[in-house]
Amino acid sequence: MAEKNFRLQCTVNGHPIDKMVDPTARLLDTLREELHLTGCKEGCGQGECGACTIFMDGKPVDSCLVMTIQAQGHRLVTIEGMAFEGRLDTIQQMFVEEASVQCGFCIPGMVVAARALLEEKEDPTLEEVRYALGGNICRCTGYHKIFRAVLRAAKIERQLRLEGKPSQLKDLPGVHPAPSADRL
Numbered sequence: 001m002a003e004k005n006f007r008l009q010c011t012v013n014g015h016p017i018d019k020m021v022d023p024t025a026r027l028l029d030t031l032r033e034e035l036h037l038t039g040c041k042e043g044c045g046q047g048e049c050g051a052c053t054i055f056m057d058g059k060p061v062d063s064c065l066v067m068t069i070q071a072q073g074h075r076l077v078t079i080e081g082m083a084f085e086g087r088l089d090t091i092q093q094m095f096v097e098e099a100s101v102q103c104g105f106c107i108p109g110m111v112v113a114a115r116a117l118l119e120e121k122e123d124p125t126l127e128e129v130r131y132a133l134g135g136n137i138c139r140c141t142g143y144h145k146i147f148r149a150v151l152r153a154a155k156i157e158r159q160l161r162l163e164g165k166p167s168q169l170k171d172l173p174g175v176h177p178a179p180s181a182d183r184l
């Protein structure tokens with residue numbers, strides 16, 4: 001059995017972490033088994049399916065390919081940290097409204113990858129959404145409803161930004177202000 005001989009200090013979903021862990025464990029396993037954040041999933045375990053995607057310093061990474069020691073001092077956000085002030089992320093809300101979820105296994109990674117796209121591009125085309133989610137495999141949905149949800153979330157966030165109505169972002173049910181880069 002691997003030794004928990006490394007003091008991991010980082011932030012996860014905005015909370016400081018200070019915990020003895022196995023530095024050689026995959027970050028995916030440390031998140032799930034030590035920190036009990038089971039939103040990120042193991043599909044392939046080799047960087048092919050995207051089910052384990054999380055944010056690391058604002059960039060999406062496959063947590064199955066990251067060793068725990070590499071997270072030292074970094075800022076991690078998992079799907080559990082995407083909801084904000086009691087509201088789902090706009091993308092999560094649109095997944096619900098567009099019925100984009102079947103078994104749900106791929107969805108945490110999809111949401112993280114989609115959020116990463118919308119942080120880069122506020123008005124993505126369908127092709128850009130397809131490309132951005134190209135590393136996330138879904139075996140159930142056929143993808144169309146997922147793409148539609150991402151495009152709808154982008155439209156809502158864009159409209160509200162354009163209208164300069166940040167207070168309305170808070171007032172709209174299910175929609176929170178687009179997450180700032182420092183939250184991710």
Ligand code: FES
Nearest residue numbers: 043044045050064
């Ligand atoms: S489990 Fe990490 S990419 Fe598939």
Ligand code: FES
Nearest residue numbers: 103104138139140
């Ligand atoms: S909803 Fe089942 S794998 Fe995507």
